[in-house]
Amino acid sequence: MKTLKFDEKFVGPILAGEKTNTWRLFDEKNLKTGDEIEFINKQTGETFAKAKLTDVFEKPFKDLTPEDFEGHEKFPSEKEMFETYSKYYGKQVSSQTPVKIIHFKLL
16 A cells, blocks of 8 residues: 655644645655545654545746635745745745645545
8 A cells, every 4th residue: 555654743634634635746656636545654654544545736936826726735935835845845946846735535
């Protein structure tokens, strides 16, 4: 089964149904609509949920719409968003970088 790791700060919001999508860059897992995924707490390594991917699509950051932010954490500025993802992935992220938007439903 494919897995996705989440920082511990997102476990509660995911389990409460507040966070219903995640964004991933440089997807080496070939995630697609219909996949069933285990969610892993990045800090503990423990599975905290299973989910089905209900919609998966990719677009450059510059083409994100307000709807793409629904069910996802917000950023104070575009600059901070790029800095956050650059830190997560260890690569420079810009408005041209493709982002995979992954909507999920807990099982």
